[in-house]
Amino acid sequence: MIRWRRMSGYNALWIPGMDHAGIATQVVVEKKIMRERKLSRHDLGRDKFLSEVHNWKDQYGGTISRQLRTLGASLDWSHECFTMDEQRSEAVTEAFVRLYKEGLIYRDIRLVNWDCTLRTAISDIEVDRVDLKAETLLEVPGYSNPVQFGVLTSFAYPLEEGLGEIIVATTRIETMLGDTAIAVHSQDERYKHLHGKYAVHPFNGRKLEIICADDLVKATFGTGAVKITPAHDSKDFNVGKQHNLDFINIFTDDGNINENGGPQFEGMPRFTARAAVIDALKEKGLYRGMENNEIELGRCSRTNDIVEPMIKPQWFVNCNTMAKAALHAVKSKEIEIIPPQYEQDWYRWLENIRDWCISRQLWWGHRVPAWYVTLEDDKEKDMGSYIDHWIIARNKSDAVLEAKQRYPEKKYQLDQDPDVLDTWFFSWSFPPNCTWLAG
Known part of the structure; x- marks a missing residue:
């Protein structure tokens, strides 16, 4: 299609690149390390584990790139990118900072889908719903015997x-x-x-x-x-x-x-x-x-573990304003849904929109650009104990500067949030940032 458009006189751009596929990639590499060395990511530590992931990415990313070239795809290789390269990372950070300043990103303690194998929150779409009609014994990761449900x-x-x-x-x-x-x-x-x-x-x-x-x-x-x-x-x-x-x-x-x-x-x-x-x-x-x-049971599509509703502090995107704008765009015919019978799906989804949990307790992904200030005289020393101690900044230097302005003449410790962003936080911003930072 791209080749045909270009041959028809259009200025067509098809950018080649590799997606870091956050949770999917981390799960694959974790399983590989456990299978080959009987080690978990926690046994390795964050830095060594990320080194393992980069090695895996280079190996398989290179294979994908060679296959695309062999296929003769009409790609602009001068714009080849990786979703966690410097330019894309800068764009993600910029998006987070701007949305936070506009009041669309906030931190709160809410109920999330928790995967006990991955030790992270997961999205609704990563939860497979299984209907059980009566007593059922199911295999669950980490248990030698089947577990009773239903x-x-x-x-x-x-x-x-x-x-x-x-x-x-x-x-x-x-x-x-x-x-x-x-x-x-x-x-x-x-x-x-x-x-x-x-x-x-x-x-x-x-x-x-x-x-x-x-x-x-x-x-x-x-x-x-x-x-x-x-x-x-x-x-x-x-x-x-x-x-x-x-x-x-x-x-x-x-x-x-x-x-x-x-x-x-x-x-x-x-x-x-x-x-x-x-x-x-x-x-x-x-x-x-x-x-x-009869019950509906949630299982993680990545690990097959039973999803546990857990109350956790997380970062969220307020989706109400965007949902209202999207609803109005279709109702006013500014956007046309084709075929029209799918308009009802559009309305049903957006009229029941929930705020989006964008933080993940993983190691592979775009790090949340948030720093927590622990003051020397704080009674509670755990990260996140005080919601107003978070600083959102493009880099640590900016965070240090704001901390000094916010807490003059006070001793403090500054730590970046260990969480990463949901892969889809990057995905939604990819089309506009493909060439934005490159000019």
Whole structure:
């Protein structure tokens, strides 16, 4: 097509290049190193691992380039590029800085799709949705035995003041370690006398308020009472925000129970803890049974691991303004969708747009151009403890200059965010920046 356009007198440009394919490339190289040397990227460290990735890229990128030349593709080789070369990296940084200054990029603590094998947030499109009709045993990375899914486990929470118990049910019994409330429907006569009362967590003594959440709870489904785990469920997250509940993350990045899960379960892999929690409930006389239950399960398309909803600090792009502009462009016929029946897909997608999580806890990719200032007198020393201590800059020199202006005569440490940007953050900006920086 390019050759035909050029022969027809058009000024046609086809730029050859290689995509760094962030998460896909990192997964391939990680598997290669594990297969050949039984080492993880964490065993190697960031610098050595990135050296391995560059070597892999040079080998296979060179093969792709030779194949394109052999095919005789009508490419302008004088503009050959790599998506992480100096010019493209500069363009990505510039885009991030500008969008941040315009208020379109922000940092927040939200629920994300977490892959415990990769130890990173992943996008919705990288999550394969699997429908299970009933009890199913599935192979899960890191577990020698298949894991049980597709069942609903019921158990009782004892109530304060001698009011008896309240029974709830869940498909993820291990998450009860992070429960912070129990929700009922406001018009459910069975529970009206419990509004504002408390249940007691059997493993840590935490008080769980009985709250009303009519948008979430159906009085006719199950027991009419729902356990609320704001840090590990999207619907519960919203309820937690509305009712100002505690958000308790019970998992480490690699999917083990952390200290918030209590000493009885700390250190256990999450699905090992699933069985252990059931056993512990039985010992306390609180287990009420198990039954088949149809569920939708999320699996990472890269690792096949079970995706874990986790609350994490991340960088986001506010998509609302852009979505409204895109909707208006089609409604006003400024843009025409061909064939027209796909207009409904356009509207459905953009009318339900969510802010885009653009940070990834990977090593291969464009580093987030954000630096964190840790002051000598800060009470909390962990990176990200204070949201207003972030500095967005084109390079470290600019970040140092801003830090000096923001915190004059104060001692501080400046560290760049270790996260990288979602590959698609670069992809959307590629067409305009192909030749922008080159002039």
